[in-house]
Amino acid sequence: MRASDSNSSTLELVCPAGSLPALKTAVDHGADAVYIGFSGDTNARHFAGLNFDPDRAQQALDYAHSRNTKVFLALNTYPQADGWQRWQDAVDLAAQLEFDALIGADLGVLDYAATHWPQLALHLSVQGSATSPEAIRFYHQHFAVRRVVLPRVLSLKQVRQVAAASPVAVEVFGFGSLCVMVEGRCLLSSYVTGQSPNTFGACSPASAVQWKQTADGLESQLSGVLVDRYSANQPAAYPTLCKGRFQVPQSGAEAAYYALEEPTSLNTLALLPALQQMGVAAIKLEGRQRGPAYVKQITRVWRAAIDACRRDPQAYQPRPEWLQDLHAVSEGQMTTLGAYHRPWQ
Ligand code: SF4
Structure with missing residues (x-):
């Protein structure tokens, strides 16, 4: 119907x-x-x-x-x-x-x-x-x-x-x-890549994405900024800044977690x-x-x-x-x- x-x-x-x-x-x-x-x-x-x-x-x-x-x-x-x-x-x-x-x-x-x-x-x-x-x-x-x-x-x-x-x-x-709920106003992508989703049309444009296999795991980066790191059994996601895991002090210790938004x-x-x-x-x-x-x-x-x-x-x-x-x-x-x-x- x-x-x-x-x-x-x-x-x-x-x-x-x-x-x-x-x-x-x-x-x-x-x-x-x-x-x-x-x-x-x-x-x-x-x-x-x-x-x-x-x-x-x-x-x-x-x-x-x-x-x-x-x-x-x-x-x-x-x-x-x-x-x-x-x-x-x-x-x-x-x-x-x-x-x-x-x-x-x-x-x-x-x-x-x-x-x-x-x-x-x-x-x-x-x-x-x-x-x-x-x-x-x-x-x-x-x-x-x-x-x-x-x-x-x-x-x-x-x-x-x-x-x-x-x-x-x-x-x-x-x-x-x-999105992290600021429709039409998010500056995260343009801050890191120089390309704003609101003017260029793409958040985290593919040309800025890098994947690196390191001793600590597979790393996703945007214009050289580390967005996430995955162990061997973790599924890797496209690096979007609001959904990256970042080192943020928690109760005195530093842990990498979804500081802005979970995927x-x-x-x-x-x-x-x-x-x-x-x-x-x-x-x-x-x-x-x-x-x-x-x-x-x-x-x-x-x-x-x-x-x-x-x-x-x-x-x-x-x-x-x-x-x-x-x-x-x-x-x-x-x-x-x-x-x-x-x-x-
Ligand atoms: S970084 Fe996240 S909140 Fe900002 S435009 Fe991209 S998807 Fe939306």
């Missing part, structure tokens, strides 16, 4: 795709919408081998639209003064190719799109970090934004408050890797009835940097879960096999409710 209207109270399933095979996988396994990025730094998953040139984007749109699935374009990085033309060209291309929506964050990009392509639907990216109905109203009034993706800093109570007063449809993240994935399967009840319009799954196997696993599980919740929210319970499947593709094989869970609120 697929949602037909992104602004209705039925939960729409929005899935990630970093490549055409991943997009086809998402479409074939029940996505209501898929979000993609153009090749280059106009989106926040600017990694080698990922994303879509104009031909591939056209193929993606043809494939998805012929199967009643929408395609959104993530154009959610912040242009600098000498790079504006790339963002403007990307907006023009998105409108000409007739994407179902453009997901933007930068005020200049949103203004250009709203002024020059009023028929192109606009969504406010999580990178825009709008946390109040008043902020959302600003984007709606000035750029006719039709949907907002809420940042992952809000508790469930705060999501309810925002959804109740938002002038536009609200989308929330349901699953996937977490774990957000998983809100258990919250689906509450999110549906508060009128959330869409659930977004993170992971454009992951392959088709990941996309297949998460899309299948979330399609089944959303359908079960829509059929009977009172009886809905996440099935053990769904949780198992999501654990298997989670960062560090761990999941969390993240900021949604604040029992003191």
Whole structure:
């Protein structure tokens, strides 16, 4: 069962795709919408081998639209003064190719799109970090934004408050890797590598990554900064600064541990009835940097879960096999409710 209207109270399933095979996988396994990025730094998953040139984007749109699935374009990085033309060209291309929506964050990009392509639907990216109905109203009034993706800093109570007063449809993240919860504002990667995820489009760019086998274990580094060290039986992860293990004094002694954030994935399967009840319009799954196997696993599980919740929210319970499947593709094989869970609120 697929949602037909992104602004209705039925939960729409929005899935990630970093490549055409991943997009086809998402479409074939029940996505209501898929979000993609153009090749280059106009989106926040600017990694080698990922994303879509104009031909591939056209193929993606043809494939998805012929199967009643929408395609959104993530154009959610912040242009600098000498790079504006790339963002403007990307907006023009998105409108000409007739994407179902453009997901933007930068005020200049949103203004250009709203002024020059009023028929192109606009969504406010999580990178825009709008946390109040008043902020959302600003984007709606000035750029006719039709949907907002809420940042992952809000508790469930705060999501309810925002959804109740938002002038536009609200989308929330349901699953996937977490940032340290300063959406659009993290400087860790740019501090160490000189390349900011918000302008260059990639946190911890691959060109800055080094792997070194040492007598103490396998070391991951970013621009020469040690991010983690793994013993022979530990699985090594891509070096992301917020999820590195660092020597920090603890009770007088120094121990290497996750000083900023543990590697774990957000998983809100258990919250689906509450999110549906508060009128959330869409659930977004993170992971454009992951392959088709990941996309297949998460899309299948979330399609089944959303359908079960829509059929009977009172009886809905996440099935053990769904949780198992999501654990298997989670960062560090761990999941969390993240900021949604604040029992003191
Ligand atoms: S370092 Fe961590 S918190 Fe900062 S942008 Fe990268 S993933 Fe997000």
